[in-house]
Amino acid sequence: MSLVESRLTLTVSYVLLGLFAFIALFPIALLVLNSLKPAAEIVQNPLGLPGPIRWQNFVNAWNHAKFSKTFVNSLVVSGTTIVLVCSTSSLTAYVLARKKIKSWKIFTFYLLATTTAPIQLYIFPLYFGFAKLGLINNIFGVALIYTALYSPFAVMLLRTYFIAVPKELEEAAIVDGATSWQVFWRVMLPIVSPGILTVALIIGLNSWNEFLIATTFLQKQENVTAVIAFYLLSGQYSSDWGEIMAAALIIVVPVVLLFVFMQKRFIEGMAGGSVKG
Amino acid sequence: MHRLYIVPTMIINVVIVLVPALLTAALAFCNWDGISAPTFAGLDNFRALAADRVFWSALGNNMVWTLVFLTVPILMGLAAASMLLIVRRGSNFFQIVYFLPVVIATAITARVWQGMIYSPVTGIFGILKKYGMPIPNPLTQPPLALFGVATVDLWHWWGFLCVIFFAALRQVPQEQIEAARLEGATYFQMMRYVLLPGIRPTITLMMIMTVIWSFLAFDFVYIMTQGGPAFSSELLSTLAYRKAFYDLNVGQAAAAALVISLFGLVGTFFYVRIQTREGEQ
Numbered sequence: 431m432s433l434v435e436s437r438l439t440l441t442v443s444y445v446l447l448g449l450f451a452f453i454a455l456f457p458i459a460l461l462v463l464n465s466l467k468p469a470a471e472i473v474q475n476p477l478g479l480p481g482p483i484r485w486q487n488f489v490n491a492w493n494h495a496k497f498s499k500t501f502v503n504s505l506v507v508s509g510t511t512i513v514l515v516c517s518t519s520s521l522t523a524y525v526l527a528r529k530k531i532k533s534w535k536i537f538t539f540y541l542l543a544t545t546t547a548p549i550q551l552y553i554f555p556l557y558f559g560f561a562k563l564g565l566i567n568n569i570f571g572v573a574l575i576y577t578a579l580y581s582p583f584a585v586m587l588l589r590t591y592f593i594a595v596p597k598e599l600e601e602a603a604i605v606d607g608a609t610s611w612q613v614f615w616r617v618m619l620p621i622v623s624p625g626i627l628t629v630a631l632i633i634g635l636n637s638w639n640e641f642l643i644a645t646t647f648l649q650k651q652e653n654v655t656a657v658i659a660f661y662l663l664s665g666q667y668s669s670d671w672g673e674i675m676a677a678a679l680i681i682v683v684p685v686v687l688l689f690v691f692m693q694k695r696f697i698e699g700m701a702g703g704s705v706k707g
Numbered sequence: 708m709h710r711l712y713i714v715p716t717m718i719i720n721v722v723i724v725l726v727p728a729l730l731t732a733a734l735a736f737c738n739w740d741g742i743s744a745p746t747f748a749g750l751d752n753f754r755a756l757a758a759d760r761v762f763w764s765a766l767g768n769n770m771v772w773t774l775v776f777l778t779v780p781i782l783m784g785l786a787a788a789s790m791l792l793i794v795r796r797g798s799n800f801f802q803i804v805y806f807l808p809v810v811i812a813t814a815i816t817a818r819v820w821q822g823m824i825y826s827p828v829t830g831i832f833g834i835l836k837k838y839g840m841p842i843p844n845p846l847t848q849p850p851l852a853l854f855g856v857a858t859v860d861l862w863h864w865w866g867f868l869c870v871i872f873f874a875a876l877r878q879v880p881q882e883q884i885e886a887a888r889l890e891g892a893t894y895f896q897m898m899r900y901v902l903l904p905g906i907r908p909t910i911t912l913m914m915i916m917t918v919i920w921s922f923l924a925f926d927f928v929y930i931m932t933q934g935g936p937a938f939s940s941e942l943l944s945t946l947a948y949r950k951a952f953y954d955l956n957v958g959q960a961a962a963a964a965l966v967i968s969l970f971g972l973v974g975t976f977f978y979v980r981i982q983t984r985e986g987e988q
Contacts, residue, residue, distance in 0.1 A: 439894060443790040447797075450787050451804045454866060457816070458807060460823040460831075472829050518715040530709035535983070537713060542982055544724050546919045546975040550947045550964040552727035554957050555734065558741050559727065578723030581716055586982075610708055639812035641926045646952070661814045661930065664822075671822050671829045678815045689810045693803050696810070701871045 461682070465675035472671050484672060491677035494667055499652050500659040503569050504638055507655055510573035511580065511637040512630045519581045520626060523588035524614055528600075538589075541582040549579075549642055557646060567653045572644060576637045584629045587699060591625030592618065628699035631692055638685060656681050734961040741957050752962035762963070765934075765941040768853050769970070772942065773921040775857050776864070777914060783861075784868030785910075789902055791869075792876045793894075802873060805866035813863065813926040820859045821846065821931055849939035852932050856940055860927045868913060872906065879905035912981060919974040922967050943967045 464472050465487055467480040492498070522541075526534050556575070557566075565571035595618060603617045619626075639657060648654045651662065660681055664674045689696055735752055739745035756762045787805065791798040808816065824830045825844045832842050845855030879902060887901045903910070925944040928934060934941035934949065943963055951960035 440794060443793050444797075447787065447790050447794065447801050450783070451801055453862070454804050454808055457819050457824060457862065458811075461815075461819050464823060469829075473833075475834060476823055476830055477834060514719075518719065521712040522716040525709050525712045531713070537717070539979055539983060541716075541720070542979045543975055544720060546971055546978060547724065547728065548923050548944065548964065548967045548971055549925070550944050550960075551731055551968045552724050553948075554741075554951045554960055554964070555727040555730035556723065557952075558957070574719065575723055578719045581720065585716065614712075635810060639810075641812070641814050641930070657812045657814050660812075660818075664818045674818060674822065678819065682811055682815060685810055685812075686807065689807070690803060693806070697802070697806060697870050697874075700809075700867065701874045 461675050461678055464671060465679045467672050469670045469672050487670075487672045487676035488680065490670070490673045491663070491680060494673065495656070495659040495663045495677045496652060497656060497659065497677075497680060500654055500656045503648075503653065504656040507569050507573050507576070507644075508634045508637045510570060511576040512634050514573065514577040515581050515584050515633045516626050516630055518577070519584035519629065520588055520619065520622070521614070522581075523585045524592050524618055526585065527589040527592035541585055545582040545586070553643070553646065560647060565647075567648055567650045569648065569653060569655075572647050572655075573637070575643050575647070576633075576640065579643070580633050580636060584633060587629055587632075588622060588625050591622040595621050624695075628695045631688070631695055632699045635685065635689075635696070731961045731964055734958055735965050737958050737961075739957040740955045741951070742955075745958070748958060752958045755959055756962055756966070761938045761941055761946065762943075764938060765943050765946045766966075768941060769922060769943050771853065772857060772924060773918055775854075775861070776917050776921050780861050780865035780868050781910070781913065781917070783865045784872050785898075785903075787865075787869045788872035788876055789894075789898060791873050792902070798873070802870055805869050807866070808863045809867045811863070814930055816863050817859060817927050817930040820862075825855065846932050847936060849936050852936060852940035856927050856931050859931065860924065863927075871909065871913065875906040875909040876902060908981075912978070915974050915978050915981070919971050919978065922971045922974075 460476060463480070464476055466483045467478075468484045468487075471478060471480065522537075525531055526538050526541075531537075560566055560568075560571055599617055599621070600613055603613050608616065638655075640655075641657060641661070644655050644658050645661065648658060651659075654662065660674075660677050663677055668674055734745060736748060736750070737745040738748045738751070787801075791801055822829050825832055825846055827833045827836060827844055832844060835842055843851070845851035845858075848855075883901050883905070884897070887897055892900070923944065924942055925948070928940055928942050928945050929948065932940045934945045944967060947960045947963035947967065950956045950963060
């Protein structure tokens with residue numbers, strides 16, 4: 431009696447999984463490979479190995495996409511969004527998870543509905559409103575929009591972490607005379623901190639990569655995020671694909687490293703937020 | 708006291724999402740260029756959209772998009788996830804590889820495909836041409852443009868579904884799988900009678916989300932084709948965006964946004980029902 435799959439099934443599975451892996455990796459390999467080549471070599475053969483590696487691509491990309499400025503913009507936008515989302519959403523998630531208010535159902539319902547609303551439903555009045563208030567090109571304005579955009583997801587994910595905390599812990603703290611704020615701050619928050627880290631990672635990734643809001647609300651070249659700087663570089667300022675791929679690699683490498691390093695949290699969070707509710 | 712806890716989230720959400728959304732609903736019945744005062748226009752915007760061929764082809768494209776995403780990535784995800792369950796060894800490595808495209812910015816993914824694959828000058832399609840396999844750049848062919856863009860979105864997207872399905876498959880009781888194995892079930896029998904029924908709630912949820920998300924699709928079309936050539940790859944989301952920011956016809960853009968939301972709303976209804984039912988248990 432054997433519970434192991436037959437050798438044939440295993441082989442076929444590995445071949446197909448390898449094929450899928452090839453599909454996933456092939457464009458990424460092209461990105462890396464061609465970031466190291468001069469434009470002329472890419473035209474000749476995008477699959478060819480680089481002759482001498484052209485590090486100048488990275489210097490050009492860094493200067494032309496103004497990464498010394500736009501990278502900081504991206505970090506500020508992502509950082510601000512993370513802080514705003516984590517602080518406001520953990521409060522809301524706690525209340526909704528523990529049904530602390532009578533109308534918890536309505537608010538849960540409302541937040542769930544907004545996660546599915548198309549951006550086009552609110553971006554037009556928002557843009558002209560921001561323009562009136564002089565908030566176009568303001569990266570904190572963009573962070574505020576991201577906060578509204580991502581906090582329903584964060585609330586839903588954090589809610590599952592709060593629900594998992596045993597009620598007895600909370601009750602014991604109340605018996606000991608803790609105020610409701612102390613219960614939240616001293617008892618609950620430390621227990622759900624892994625969940626907050628997961629939320630921070632995913633929100634950080636989303637705001638780092640975001641395109642539609644950033645391209646609409648940031649228009650001056652020195653105010654854009656790194657992704658938009660890349661978009662402008664590849665669309666308007668350069669036709670040197672070596673340089674464009676080098677710019678892409680500079681943006682992708684930190685994200686991929688962070689992802690591979692923290693992949694359990696990323697995957698758990700992405701799956702948990704959209705599957706469990 | 709606890710009511711105060713939800714105030715920050717709600718204020719930000721109401722200011723950024725709810726109020727502008729209500730304004731959009733109102734603007735759909737107005738003429739507005741974004742600068743001067745809006746004037747009431749009744750149903751004019753909706754009539755103009757109904758008379759616009761591009762609107763109907765965009766709506767059709769949205770339907771095609773939804774159908775493609777309801778089938779191809781879900782089947783790919785299920786196939787890969789079930790094989791990950793079979794092989795076990797190395798499944799974590801494959802999972803990471805499949806998820807990589809999900810974490811790369813859409814703008815970058817779009818440019819890599821445009822320049823390094825589809826381009827007849829700098830891409831793989833150029834090499835194929837050199838070796839006597841001339842495949843036209845799909846992004847420049849009206850009948851193919853939508854599928855050329857959808858392929859890129861699929862590449863970026865299917866790994867997410869695979870990871871979610873794999874997570875769900877691991878929750879299927881081991882005894883059921885082993886019992887089926889002892890009875891000599893083939894791969895397809897295992898899928899049909901054990902695995903798929905075991906993760907049906909997850910599949911249903913992902914299909915509902917696919918319907919909702921497919922009406923939100925924007926980035927890849929906007930970056931790679933701007934809805935062209937000749938509006939052949941236009942989606943409702945890019946159409947609305949173009950009307951608002953290029954034509955300064957915010958009224959019609961708002962009307963189109965309402966149409967998008969209407970379709971999303973059907974999916975949202977089922978989504979919220981499933982999610983809140985789970986939460987009550």
